[in-house]
Amino acid sequence: MASSREYELVLLGVTGYTGRLCAEHIVKNHTTDLKWAVAGRSVNKIEGIVQELKSLNSDRRTPDVLPLQLNTDELNELAQKTRLIINCIGPYHLYSTPIVEACAKNGTHYVDVTGETPWIKLIIEKYHETAKANGAIIIPSVGMESAPPDILAWALVKRIREDLSSQTREIQSCIKEIKSSGASGGTLNTILSIYDWLPISDLVKSFGPFALTGFGPLKHVPSEPILTKLLGVQSVPDLGTLTTSPNGIADMAVVYRSSVLMPELYGNHFVFRQKLSVRNALNGILFHIAINLFLAVLVLPPVRWLLRKVVFAPGAGPTMEDSQNDHTEYNAIATADQKTPNPKRAFGKLTYRGTMYVLTGALVSEAAMVILNEEEKVRKVSRGGLVTPATLGQDYIDRLDKVGVHIETKIWDC
Numbered sequence: 001m002a003s004s005r006e007y008e009l010v011l012l013g014v015t016g017y018t019g020r021l022c023a024e025h026i027v028k029n030h031t032t033d034l035k036w037a038v039a040g041r042s043v044n045k046i047e048g049i050v051q052e053l054k055s056l057n058s059d060r061r062t063p064d065v066l067p068l069q070l071n072t073d074e075l076n077e078l079a080q081k082t083r084l085i086i087n088c089i090g091p092y093h094l095y096s097t098p099i100v101e102a103c104a105k106n107g108t109h110y111v112d113v114t115g116e117t118p119w120i121k122l123i124i125e126k127y128h129e130t131a132k133a134n135g136a137i138i139i140p141s142v143g144m145e146s147a148p149p150d151i152l153a154w155a156l157v158k159r160i161r162e163d164l165s166s167q168t169r170e171i172q173s174c175i176k177e178i179k180s181s182g183a184s185g186g187t188l189n190t191i192l193s194i195y196d197w198l199p200i201s202d203l204v205k206s207f208g209p210f211a212l213t214g215f216g217p218l219k220h221v222p223s224e225p226i227l228t229k230l231l232g233v234q235s236v237p238d239l240g241t242l243t244t245s246p247n248g249i250a251d252m253a254v255v256y257r258s259s260v261l262m263p264e265l266y267g268n269h270f271v272f273r274q275k276l277s278v279r280n281a282l283n284g285i286l287f288h289i290a291i292n293l294f295l296a297v298l299v300l301p302p303v304r305w306l307l308r309k310v311v312f313a314p315g316a317g318p319t320m321e322d323s324q325n326d327h328t329e330y331n332a333i334a335t336a337d338q339k340t341p342n343p344k345r346a347f348g349k350l351t352y353r354g355t356m357y358v359l360t361g362a363l364v365s366e367a368a369m370v371i372l373n374e375e376e377k378v379r380k381v382s383r384g385g386l387v388t389p390a391t392l393g394q395d396y397i398d399r400l401d402k403v404g405v406h407i408e409t410k411i412w413d414c
Contacts, residue, residue, distance in 0.1 A: 005080070005081055007035050007081055008034055009084045009085070009372065012039055012087045013087060013088030013089040015042055015046060016090070018113055018357055018360055019089075020049065021361035022086060022361040022364055024053065024056060025361040025362050025403070027057045027060050030369060032057070032059045032060050033061055038063050038065055039065075039066035039067070040067075041068065043065060043067050046065050050063060066078065070089075070098055071098070075098055075099055076106060080106050083108065083109060084109035084368055084371060085103055085109070086365065087099055087111070091189065091194070092114040092116050092140075092190075093118070094197070096112065097119075097123060100127055100138060104127040107135045109368075110136065110137075111364050111371070112140050112364070115143070115146065116190065117206070117207050117208075118198060120211075120212060121206050124212060128385040131385045132385030135379065136384065137371055137382060137387060139371075139387055140386070141388070143364055144356050145251065145254075146250055148328070149173050149255060149332075150254050150388055151392070152173065152348050153348075155348055155409050156334035156346050156348040159334070159346045160334055163411050164344050164411070166336040166343075166344075167336075168266060168267055168270055168334050168335070168337055169267070169269050169271065170270070170334070170335045171270075172275070172332065173251075173273065173330060173331070174330065175277060175329075176349075177328070178356065179327050189308070200299055209249055210253070212257040213256050213257055214260065215260065220269050222271070231284075231285050233278075239275075239277065239331055239333055241277070241281055241283075241284055242275035242276060242278065243278050243283075244275065244276065244291055245274050246276070246291055248274040252272055258388040259272070261390075261391060262382075262390070326354055326355040328352045328356055329350065332348040344411060345411075345412040346409055346411050347412045348408065349407070349408045350406070350407050352406070359405065362404070362405060366396065367389060369399060378391060381393060
């Protein structure tokens with residue numbers, strides 16, 4: 001990667017809800033001499049945001065404002081100017097395929113905050129080999145979907161390797177608690193627009209826990225018990241009662257991709273489950289039914305039309321005042337791949353106090369800095385191309401810890 005490029009990073013989507021929070025994180029936390037820019041169509045609006053950002057850190061180098069249309073010529077020109085692009089323009093399946101293409105062709109690194117598994121599958125199939133050949137590191141889903149479970153799983157696999165000299169047989173992970181003031185308009189609009197984008201038959205084919213592995217279903221992964229599939233509920237020792245997680249399939253797809261990208265670390269028998277912690281079995285059953293019913297009725301165009309009338313508009317979201325008590329916690333139990341009746345286990349926890357959208361801004365911008373600062377290390381571990389947050393490893397965990405995202409692991413005494 002040429003170090004003579006004009007910018008170290010360019011942020012796209014700063015006029016959106018998450019993009020603005022990402023910019024604020026950069027201004028507050030990254031080196032003040034960072035060579036960066038913000039780009040987009042609404043130059044006047046972007047310039048107004050840049051002026052507001054100045055009040056957050058007067059020592060910060062002011063980002064350049066670059067006019068940009070999302071066409072091939074302008075995107076290629078932009079990609080050639082910068083080492084890395086942070087992309088917060090969604091829905092990604094509508095707007096961002098040309099951005100990934102430009103980065104893959106020009107050897108430009110890329111991170112985003114999508115949770116759109118069918119779109120990620122598409123860009124892996126189209127651009128992984130091109131990006132890899134040109135030295136680009138491209139990491140989608142570096143937000144609430146799906147960086148927290150992915151990097152927590154990596155930390156547990158690392159703990160088991162270092163402390164027990166073993167690979168990992170299974171990780172049971174759950175959202176222990178999320179207190180949130182609500183989803184942004186962009187998030188809700190993305191969910192609805194995916195149903196507009198793909199026929200339901202294609203959506204089912206491209207949305208599953210093994211969608212991103214490149215191999216289809218992994219033969220060593222057992223099916224869940226029939227009762228768990230029907231009712232959604234299971235009891236896991238040390239995690240309690242768990243049920244279907246709204247973003248579980250997307251998270252599982254990313255973690256399974258991490259496992260096939262780094263088989264020497266995860267092992268050949270690795271199994272991962274992502275669930276949601278609930279108070280009791282009845283709550284779990286009701287939530288499982290509700291989430292599946294909600295996803296089913298979204299197939300109906302009138303339902304999507306009605307929901308668009310009542311949710312936040314794209315670019316809007318909860319206020320910081322409403323979000324001041326928000327917090328997030330993930331728990332996970334990892335079992336070593338030991339041929340004993342009672343294999344050793346490790347416990348992991350990820351915690352953050354604050355809104356999940358501020359968390360997303362931290363996750364994606366800190367990932368960008370790891371790539372910029374540790375480019376060759378990340379490329380060696382990930383082998384380049386379209387990879388996952390877990391390939392950023394301990395450097396990522398260390399940076400996140402400094403901005404309030406804490407990850408703890410320990411071998412469980414049992």
